[in-house]
Amino acid sequence: METTTSFKRSLGLLDATMIVAGSMIGSGIFIVSADITRNVGGAGWLTLVWVLTGLLTLTAALSYGELSSMFPKAGGQYVYLKEAFGPLTGFLYGWSFFMVIQTGSIAAVGVAFSKFAAYLFPALSDKNMLLDLGFVHFSVAQLTSILLVVLLTYINSRGVKEGKVIQTVFTLVKLAALFGLIVCGLVKAMGNSHWSDNWQNAFHFQQLTAPGKVASYSGLAFAGAIAASMVGSLFSSDSWNNVTFIAGEIKRPERNIGLSLFYGTLIVTTIYLLANFMYLAVLPLQEIAFADNDRVGVAASQHIFGSSGTDIIAVMLMISTFGCNNGLILSGARVCYTMAKDGLFFKGIGRLNKNGVPGRALWLQGVWACILCTSGHYGELLEYVIFVVLLFYILTIIGIFRLRRTQPQLERPYKAFGYPVLPAIYIIAATCICVLLLIYRPMFTWPGLGLVLAGVPVYYLTWGKKARQVLVTA
Template identity: 30%
Template sequence: MSESNLTTRKIYSEKNSNLETIETDAKESEPKNMALQKQVGLISGISLIVGTMIGSGIFISPISVLSNTGAVGPCLIIWATCGVLATMGALCYADLGTMITQSGGEYSYLREAFGPIPAFLYSWMSIIVVKPSSFAIICLSFAEYAATPFYPGCVPPQIAIKCLAAVAIILITLVNTLSVKLANYVQNLLTAAKLLIVAVIIVAGIVLIVQGNTQNFKNSFEGSQTSFGSIGLAFYNGLWAYDGWNQLNFITEELKNPYRDLPLSIIIGIPLVTICYILVNVAYFAAMTPTELLQSPAVAVTFGDRVLTPVSWLVPLFVVFSTFGAANGSCFTAGRLTFVTAREGHMIKILSYINIRRLTPSPALMFNGLLAIIYIIPADINTLINYFSFASWIFYGLTTFSLIVMRFTRKSLRRPVKVPIIFPVIVTIIAVYLVLAPMIDSPDWAYLYCTLFIVGGLIFYFLFVYFHFGWIRKIMKPITMHLQLLMEVGPAETEK
């Protein structure tokens, strides 16, 4: 055991005699190294990427992408371009992830390239806003599809959707808290289910095209919109469907063979998702006109009602599985980011502890779930998506830029995967465009609030991290101790 672990146990035995029994029982069942275990292989890695990417996006974003492009042709181009961009970004992250083999994704890379302040601002934004809001968005989508069959002919009430989303958040958090293997089994099973429904939609679309339903593809660029901001918003919503391409980098320490599994999972998973997304959209346009698609409350369900009439109930059922699987993947990786950030001293200490019996970062997972429940209160999913995308692409661009910087400042680091430098250059330039385009074309107070929130993190950094006042430690020490007892968690050991 590490020195910190032994010290913690000594304090406990002085405070509470019952703790000695708890610690003894835990010691018998825990492995020699109390740390997150390497339990994620290649199949689970691919499932995490594919399962997180194919979630609610492909069933929600087609409407937003089409409304911002105005025509079928540019809509399909946006979907293909988003896939190429996601692949390039993920390959840049594979370079970073095999060079810096720490969990935490962007947090670890920004800290290595630029120091603690940019890393803290990323973790501040991601842990407090981006990760839990993403979790909330996916669970709201899950709830909408799950509730629809119980309200035939009308839209489900918001209170029912939000309550169901909250239940989903609690259940997913519980699964991830109980066991890493259980979370992986759930992810693999639901990924197989979502690929099945995607395959059904694609095959049905091919049949429609063979039967001659190609009228929506004629004059496919007529009425298209090409403004600076509308294309940016179309990319936002398309990339929201692709979000998840960077998820494996958050759990690098838990990969059985990161040098092989990380790049292979990316090379297999993201092109597969890209092909599926393009073909699914082709299937939608084979069954519906652009106007009908824009008016559909649930695109996939409308497609099922029109094309798969005898078994149309399968579509909402499998969409429920799909969104639940994406939410599970989002929760899994968000917990690791919070865990690593707290381990480095940039979040409260209790979030860096792991369960002494199950070896899962349960405090970090519970914290993410609690914030996600708060974020289901807003009703407008599209606003959340735009807010999420704007904030995310600030740091996606900064992270790919860090790869360029470290080519010159960290030449001695081992690079098992080395992508052409043009890749991070392109992704960085596109990230700058995606951040600036909506603000220039359609200024909104939300962008200012988001920027102020990120910059405002500096106040917390200097107050609670940089200066780390003694009175704060005195207040937090008993709180941390009692939470540690209640949750049966302890400090994780790290490899020296």
């Protein structure tokens, strides 16, 4: 059945941009502003956290454009790290990517889809148990998320054309829906006092511990609170790099990947900022901070549309998470495929099926994501690796400096915008966030780091020797 030996370059600039934007927008923008507001206590600081997140994301995306133009092939960030620092670093990224980063995201987004679907179809609730043995729980929501993963994996195994149609259509719909929600919210807010009330003492930094109760920070704890707040916003803005994984299927990748990274991250950053302005216009600050189950989007939609607001936001979130998961599934399998081609993963995974896509890699990714759906611990795993995701971004951008020194002969049709200043600022800022998270969020950062380091013995006991032989031969 494996009759195709190379990828088909069938994705244009619009398709690539929709993969960037669609993979970024899931359910986070409707939820994480509540936790951020509790941590920082003011509208100004809430806005600043999202602005900083947007600037960091745009800077990283613009820097990745140089790497994508140098290595316009499948694998993306894995390839960049391997080329800059060697096969061990590339493997550690791929190990973390497969074990948790991508598959955990697929599982989490799948379960989010089922939870919001339960608003419209109560039978899909996670409270409706199919199996409950005390130590093992399996709900209808988990079954729904598994079926979603299986469906999207099957569609993408049929060819890249099918996956790109879903991605482009669903992303355009959810961008239009989000923009419509923002406009309706801002129109509805005209004449009320929430906006002006929320911006009084907007930069008074404090922690909101309960409705009407606050606590002050001492010393450098405020910096830790900023870093902790950015975990949610950074996760909501993550997966923008997924387009680099499918570089082998993009037309004129040396041009279109860099442009899609810029356009996609700019669109999403703008939408996120406008969404938070809408929240501040529609809701009192206390209601943002203490929305039921942190569902700020639901609370805002209820204020805008009344009793039908919950159903409207549920439909929007189902569209959003469906498209987001399609982008994650479509792009993620290409990393495993490229690792296998390099001798760093199971050999059989490094093959394309008759439709010109890595079918085996897609199904392996899908099976592991389904297992994470059943575990019930995917959310915890994701919290553990947010620190690690940021660490790999730092290493990748350091790789730009290293590759300019070690491989100056390589063609660079596109060079990192603002080099060396902007990439250096990103490295410094992201490193500061990582250090603060190590200090103030040790329960999440150290386990994530341990998960990555667990890949070191796996590397040396499995594919490391073969990879080093391949490198020496090359």
